[in-house]
Amino acid sequence: MSIKVTKHSIDKETRSVISGRYKRITRAINRSFWNSESETEHSMYVGSYGRGTAINTSDLDVLFILPESEYNHFNSLNGNGPSRLLQAVKDALLATYPLTKIKGDGQIVSVDFSDGIRFEILPAFKRMSLWGWDGTYIYPDTHMGGNWLSTNPRAEIDAMNKKDAENSTNKLLTATCQHIRYIRDKYFSSYHLSGILIDSFVYNHIGGWHFTRQGEDATRSINTFEEHLLNEYNRVSFNGLITPNILAPGSGMPVDASKGWEVLGKILRKMV
Known part of the structure; x- marks a missing residue:
């Protein structure tokens, strides 16, 4: 039997829960890295949810922009700088969600809530050139001793x-x-x-x-x-x-x- 294209979506109530948690997560990281209480600045939905194609809440990707000084710091560390960056983001989130399962995982910090909603936080930095920001971001990858990858989710x-x-x-x-x-x-x-x-x-x-x-x-x-x-x-x-x-x-x-x-x-x- 064929299964023709039909519409699917995440319901309004669930989207409201997602929005509330997104704001708290954003504020927690802003507090640690930007000395700010903003619930909206420096973060954006990316991945399937950002592209408007998600149908469930098991993988909600959020890109969070960190100050360039943080990149300079973690990139200059001996050992796995990207891994240490994920740990710093994890610590920032634990201050707000001390009883929630939070862990660094390769390129992201995951936040698993008991109702099945899962956020994946991608810490990132604007990639700068001689002419300013080129529209892309660099983000940590803890594999193979640690390195940095690039992405352009806004495009x-x-x-x-x-x-x-x-x-x-x-x-x-x-x-x-x-x-x-x-x-x-x-x-x-x-x-x-x-x-x-x-x-x-x-x-x-x-x-x-x-x-x-x-x-x-x-x-x-x-x-x-x-x-x-x-x-x-x-x-x-x-x-x-x-x-x-x-x-x-x-x-x-x-x-x-x-x-x-x-x-x-x-x-x-x-x-x-």
């Missing part, structure tokens, strides 16, 4: 929002990304398929498809939208024989498709 969010607008896909982009997550979680939960791979594939291959706009007559097509996505998957991967290069929306950064490409094909076939 990804802006690109998704632009293509999701009424004059483009009219919300079909986010609905499709959410629907693929729904099928993944319901039927293929033992597989690894990242949100950024889902969003990047749909963004790059949605073509001219869109939800019917107000006052617009529905158009007829030889294939359904779901068939179009499967055809695109087969085209770029030679019917699943190879894993193609995938680039993230807006930022153009490479997306690791090695672990999730096969199950993405399974999901697309289930949708047809």
Whole structure:
């Protein structure tokens, strides 16, 4: 049985809880690193929640911008500076949530609440050039003795929002990304398929498809939208024989498709 694209979302009450915790987390880190009580400055939703494609609360990504002086400090330390940075962020959060499970994990500090809501805090620094901030961020990676990686989530969010607008896909982009997550979680939960791979594939291959706009007559097509996505998957991967290069929306950064490409094909076939 095919499972056609339908809309999924996080309910309003849960979003309110998320917002309240986001503000407390932001204030806790601002207090330690910026000497500020602000609940909104220096932080932003990123990842699936930031791109508007999340359907659950098990992975809420928040990027937090820290002062450049902190980067200079942790980068100059002997040993694993990125690991020490995560510990400092963890300590800042424990001051507000002393009984909550908080730990550093590779590149983020996770905050696991008892109701299943999980925040992943990514401490980051603006990457500066001779001409000022270049729009990207650098963040810690504790693996292999510690190093620094780069990301550009704002470009990804802006690109998704632009293509999701009424004059483009009219919300079909986010609905499709959410629907693929729904099928993944319901039927293929033992597989690894990242949100950024889902969003990047749909963004790059949605073509001219869109939800019917107000006052617009529905158009007829030889294939359904779901068939179009499967055809695109087969085209770029030679019917699943190879894993193609995938680039993230807006930022153009490479997306690791090695672990999730096969199950993405399974999901697309289930949708047809």
